[in-house]
Amino acid sequence: MHTWKRPYSRLGLRLLKGFSLLFLLLVMSGCWGQKNIDQLTVVAAIGLDAAPDDRIEMSVQLVNPTLPVAAGAGGQRRPFAMYAAEGDTIFEAMEQIRKQAKKNLFFPQSRIILIEEELARRGIEEYTDFFWRDTQQNPLSWILISKQPARDTLQKSKELEDVPSEEWSDFIKNRRGNSSVTLELYKFLPRLDQVGFQAYAAGIAPVSKGGEETMAIREIAVFKQHKLVGWLTDRQAQVLGWLQGKSHNGMIQFELQDRGPKPVVFELKQIKVRLVPSVYRNRVAYRVGIRAKAELKSSVKSLDLTDVQTNRLLEKKLAAQIRESVEQTIERVCRTYNSDVIGFGEALHQSYPRQWKRMKKRWNEELADLDVQVSVSVPIIKTGLKSDQRGLQPE
Amino acid sequence: MKRNNRPLQEQIGQFKSELGNSADLSIRECAVGVKQIPIAVLWLDGIVDTQSLNEGVLAPLISRTRELDVTAHEDLYIWLQNSVITAKKVSHALSIDQAITLLLSGHSIVVMDGCEGSIAVETLGIETRSIEEPASTVVVRGPRDGFVESLEVNVSLIRRRIQNKKLRVEAMTVGSVTHTSILILYLQDRAPEETVAEVRRRLSQIHIDAVLESHYIEEIIRDNARSLFPTVYSTERPDDIAGGIVEGRVALMVNGTPFVLLVPCTLFHLMKTSEDYYLAYPVATFVRWLRYIGLFIALLFPSLYVGVLMFHPEMVPPYLLSSILSAREGVPFPLLIEALLMELTFEGLREAGIRMPRAVGSAISIVGALVIGESAVRAGIISSPTVIIVAGTAISSFIIPSIDLSGTIRLLRFFMLICASLFGLYGVLFGLILIGIHLTTLRSFGISYLAPIAPYKKDEARKTLIRVPWWTLRTHSRRHR
Amino acid sequence: MKRKISDLQFFFIIFVSVASLTYFSIPTQLVPKARQDLWLSMAIGAAVDIYVAYILHWLGRKYPGQSLIQYSRTVLGPIGTLFGFIFVLFFLIVIVSAMWLFCKFLSTTLMPDTPGIIFSATMTLATGWAAYHGLESIARLAQFISVLILSASVLLILFSIRELNLHYLLPPFENGVGPAIKGAVYPASWFGICIVIGMLMPHLANPKRTFKMKASAVLLGAFVMTVTFLCSMAVIGPYMASRIDYPIYMFSRIIHLAFFERFDILLMLIYISGTFITFSTLYYGAAVGAAQLFGTRTHRNWVKAFAIFFVASPLLPFSNNASYAFLFFDKWFPLFGLLIEGGITTLIFVAALAKDRIERRR
Known part of the structure; x- marks a missing residue:
């Protein structure tokens, strides 16, 4: 009389446990380590400027996600946005930017790191540690030295492509006929410390054409240890x-x-x-x-x-x-x-x-x-x- | 035959009462011999072939015994059995229970006055479907006959393909209420003795009351009852079964269903179709690989999508990421819920499509997919990449030849989706490893489920991955294990 | 019924174990010390391992059907039992340490916000289940996974050819041969995990070929990984390689396969599946060993018993203190590892030899 009851109730209990676990899983899903992609903004370029009092100003060029033209996107949205903030360290500046942008910054696909000439001359020793440690940085980003403040370069450039840093990195990657060469982050960083193999980076400067500014990537900046010491002309570059x-x-x-x-x-x-x-x-x-x-x-x-x-x-x-x-x-x-x-x-x-x-x-x-x-x-x-x-x- | 004094009417009465005065029980009384000894023939209308009944039983009994003068009942019996009744199969039925069992399976019972026992004549003639193209599979190239519900016709479809004296056919009955007949077919010199013995043993341990379809048996005799993966192969196509028997596997036919089972069965058997062998081998190899890829896509596509986007968006090329992000703007649901919703909707549509009458069914699926999907995207309820993912998954799941396996993959897809939403790609890997462990422990009648890849047997593995051309196969000494 | 695994499956198990262990545990210690001479360290490590393999092979053939625990008891009596106990403890410690490294690696690189215990819990679950079902299951999975690892490593190396800067591998032995030899303790101690074959030998279908299979698997694994290490140094330069915690990971991040940008995640997943095999084998070895030591009939209960240790590995006290961790992996683990793997096995070997000679003289 009792023997048939037990297997059924056990099965029922098991099912109940299974369903509640499933429900919990669904609700909890992504507690750990999930990146909320609705809150994600892709950073296309990072800019570092010198700020007074030995502080640093960091700016980011963010990509506004747009559908490709074929999918029927309008042209109405700004393809990119620029945010900047100051801080004692890069991290502090980043926090400030996050408060402005109200979104999570997504670094792994950044393509360019712009360093303002003034900052480079001052020395970037204090800031390199961030790039060594942070796993989110893209080691394949290119380094460019900007003659005007990086913030302006990121903001004002009008290129053929929607997002300017895309165009710059494509240009650098395509090495044919390039006079200015530059290093990727993973090559740039160790050279700052070595004596026998110093770092260099290409420069980027605005070229006016009748009112509109485009950026030209030219010349090469020479670094000695952590400081920029001079420029090479195009031919020397x-x-x-x-x-x-x-x-x-x-x-x-x-x-x-x-x-x-x-x-x-x-x-x-x-x-x-x-x-x-x-x-x-x-x-x-x-x-x-x-x-x-x-x-x-x-x-x-x-x-x-x-x-x-x-x-x-x-x-x-x-x-x-x-x-x-x-x-x-x-x-x-x-x-x-x-x-x-x-x-x-x-x-x-x-x-x-x-x-x-x-x-x-x-x-x-x-x-x-x-x-x-x-x-x-x-x-x-x-x-x-x-x-x-x-x-x-x-x- | 024992002689007793049971009058004919009493015996007839006993039969009638056992069957509860069933309306389809017919009785023909007649008299045999010069002495006009009363005998009666009983049968159940509908399962008896009238023509053979008439020609084989009634006519000889009545017409050919007119001049005969037989008195001794023993002689009468023997004589009736051996010389008069001209039907194909005759047997003694000693007790009334035996007689009734035979009566229920289409025999006609000849009862004689004053005799214990009866003669049973096989006159089975059930209306059966004619052999036609199997409904569950579409045949591109190859024979188009399919099994039917009658055991004899099914056996004939095999016999005509394997005309070998070593083809053994064993009969069993299962089902305490339905008494369904089952046939076991195998080639004696190819099928391993242990497998056949194991099949017999497991069949004899079936203690359920009704066996209406081969799946009832399948669930009971399979190795690992709790596993989601099918370990028994079933098909409607005789060339499939014949090929399997030649390979040394054992076929099980169940009366009343055209689906014949084949054991043992590995994962790779489920991914093969017999049509592989009817196509040119490069094409067949390509199609086979396409199926394996389809298997993985059907299992992993949604989970990869969710896992990559939720945990590792950096893996997506930048432009694609940009367009996915913009497509997802305004969508109210988190990614997991969206994916689950779409998957479940699609499964629902699929189920509904099966029950629709043919004319409407295909329209519904197209309507469902395009219109509903399109409108949902327009309304901003879901995003278009999700629709693409779900559609791709669905199409891939149709690539899998076995319906059972396809069903399993559909279920596991949800498991993988949850794993992906919890731990990203690591979760997908974890889920795959768990499934892998499970697969490696599955066995089907003594053969491990993942044979011949693991444990690795070079020749067999080669044949599984590539469809090797015929001129390298079918040698005399080929043995399949 | 003991189900046997074939020698090919054995080969794959060893290969996978060596390759995935090397990916996770060795670079952190080895690369900063030996730099471009690490091939020598790897070679020495492989040689030590082959020596141990030979000993175990001989012992396994001398006492067929007996595992490491069992024949150490046979040879040395009560001391042998003690050794057996040490072996089991050693396996457990190895798993816990490797699990700790594994969790740390994944927490840092793959999924930054996930607590380490998730990784240890899931991995324990998977490996425990595999060990529960026995060696056969592990071996079959190893077949698939080893093909994956081999092809992924080869792809990685192939695609890095464009970025290779072989000059980085010069100069050889710039600080003398010393660092390379000293660095050899790391690969030697980690490869020596393969003394678990002592536990596996009774299950082999073809014990005669144990040595050949083991040696070739270790050689292949060490070779592939050495080439990977060298390529990574050639791409990111020895300076950076010695300053980053996980140089191979950085290397795989830089290489891209045509359009597929983040190969590192895929590679990491493949190595994680390799680690799964390693852990399952060790887990199985430990459980069977414990079962044989304490005389239980089946290893399955031990599987369940040990699980809690492994899940808790990232939570160990002192483990988050970087200096303790460093000390452990830098000094203690290699030292004790080698002592146990090399030392104790040699003792058993010598004792068995002696016993053999004594018996022959009678």
Whole structure:
């Protein structure tokens, strides 16, 4: 009589337990670690400005989520918004921003970190720790140094794309024909601490075009430890890019004399740079070898490239031009700014660790008198569609 | 035959009362032999084939015994049985209970005056459906005959495919009230002896009262009763069953249902169809892989969506994230509730679609999906990515060939959804691991559920993952375990 | 009925255990100390492990059908029982430490707001259930998971080729061979978890090939992980690698597979499933060992008994004190680990050898 009752009631009890657990789960779901995506705002760029009294001003460029045009979005909303706040530390500034934006900031997809030049000159040592520790930061964000306050750069730029930092990061990622190269966060941060391999970053500055401002990414800022010490011109920036192995293309222009200076432009492709240290009697010397293939892009003066002499002349001039650029850049970097951005120290460390250990402490002084030899080998490979031949009858 | 003095009428009366004076009990009394010994033939209308009754029983009894002069009842019996009755199957029924059992299964009972016992003649003739295309599966290429409800016809469909003397057919009866007949079919030299013995043992332990469909048996004889996963394969197609029997598996036919069971069954059997073998092997391999992917999508799609968006939005490419976020603006429900709502709505639509008459059914599903979904998105109740997710899941769940497995996946999908909402992708992994552990402990009649992948047997695994072409298969010594 | 696992399944279990342990536990200690010479540490660690594997293989063949606990009792009598007890305790401590590391890792990186106890509770539940059902279940899952781990690691390495900066791996041995050798204690002690094969050997279908399988699995696991470590150093540079707590994680964050940006989460999930196998195997070994020590018939009750310890692992006292934790993993764990894995097993081995010789002389 009792035997059949028990299994049913046990089953009933089990079902009740199961359902209440299920209900609890549904209600509680996401107690832990859930990111409420309705409250989420994607941060596209971070800006750091210098504020008076040794404080820092942080600004963020937030993306306003919009449907792509194909899905029938209007153009009515602002594609991005900018918020800024001051604080003693980055964290404090972030809290202030959160209070303004009233949303959670979502950092992992940020693309650019803008540092204002003034702040960089003051030194960013106090703020790097935040970027080391925070797991939410995107190690792949690019560093740019902004000539005007970062806040303004983030606010006022009008680019082709909706969100300006997208356009900037796409530009940087696409390395072809770029003269300004810059580092990602994960490469930038450790270099701030190392002596043999200093950090650098590209600059971004506004260029006015009849009332509207767009941003141009040009020049490169050189850092010594945590401080910005100077700028490299576009041409020097290009050379730095080659030396770092970041860009493998470039344009070289020089002039030929023919009733006045006539510019000749070459495009260099497949640029390979080798930095070889050698130690001789406790003295370190470097050999920088550059190899590339040159393509004639345009020439105002008419040239006859079938002539061996002309070719040789051109190549010599080209090589000389390149060598001069490189030497000038190295001089600027090592002597004027006294910062080993190119990585001579690291090269020494990798090949001759013992020497490096000895020289490490005085490296910056060593750098000023560094013995560097540059050798260039650039054959002219292509000349485009136009055939340059003397002996063609003019029409 | 024992002789007793029971008059014919008494015996007839006994039959009638046992059956409660059933309206479909028919009695034909006649007289045999010169001496005109009264005998009676009893049968149940409707389950008896009138023609064989007439030709095999009544006609010979009446017409051919006219000149015969037989007195001894023993001789009469034997003589009737052996020489007069021309129907195909004749047997003794010693007691009245046996006789009634046989009567209920379509036999005609011949009772004789003054004799204990009766002769039972098999005259079964039930109206049965003609062999037609199976309704539960759509056949693209391959034979289009399907099983019917009659055991004989079903056995014939197998016999004509496997004309081998080693094909064994064993009969059993289950169901204390319904006395349903069951047939066990296997090839003696291919099916492992332990499996067959195990099948017999489990069938003999069935103690329920009614067996109306093969699923009743399926639930009782399966290995792990509490598992959600099906461990018995069922199908309406004879070529499926024949293929399985040739592989060395055991088929179970239940009277009254066209769905025939096949054991043992692994997860990979459930993902195969016999049509794989009728298509070209590259295409078949591609389709097979598509099914596996479909299985995972059906299980994981909603949970991945919820898990990624709620816990790891950084995994989504930025533009996509932007458009999802904007699509979700204004939606009142949190993501989990929204996903659950859509899933349940879809399940409801699906159920409703089954019961709709054909003409209306397809319209409802299209209407439901498009119009309701579209309007709901417009009204801002749900967001369009959710609709896409749910639709994708639904389509993938149809890719799974086995209905049972598909049902299991549908249920597990909700479990995974809850795991995802609690712990994100870690929760999805956790849920998958739990399901994985469960699968590795499942067995089906001695074979582990995940064979041949785990434990790994190279040849079998190769055949499961890729549909190997015919010229490498079907060798004489092939043995399937 | 003892169900046997095949040697391939055994291979997969060991491989998965080695690979996932290495992902979670070793980089934090090893990379800052050995830096670009870590391949040497890994090699030495693997060699130590192979030595231990050989000992266990010999012992397992000498006393077929007996597990580590059982034959240590046979060889050394009451001391053997003590050793057996130490072994079981050791397994438990390993699981608790590894669980602690695991919870900390996940709490820091994958799901920042989730308390660690969630991870330990869920993992204990899953591994306990697997251990409850026995080795076969674990082995079958290991087959799937090892394929995943292998392909994920290979993909990671392949896709990092573009970003590789092999110069970072120079100069070799800049501080001499010392740091690499000293650093070898970390991989050696963690690989040595594989003395759990002493518990598994009775279940192998083919005990003769134990050594071969174990050695090749350890080698493969160590190799794959070493290449991963080296690639990560080549990408993020040794300076950063030694200053970040979880360099491999940072490495996987930087690499992206075409459009798929956050490979690190996927990789982490795959390694979590590998950790599941490791934990289940250890759990099973501990439970069976306890059952054999105390003479219970089945290991299942022990599975339930131990569960509470594992769930509580992130809550251990002193565990949140960074200096204690560091001390533990830096010094105590490797030391005691090696002592137990290498030392005690060698003792048993020597004793068994001696016993064997004595018996032969009679």
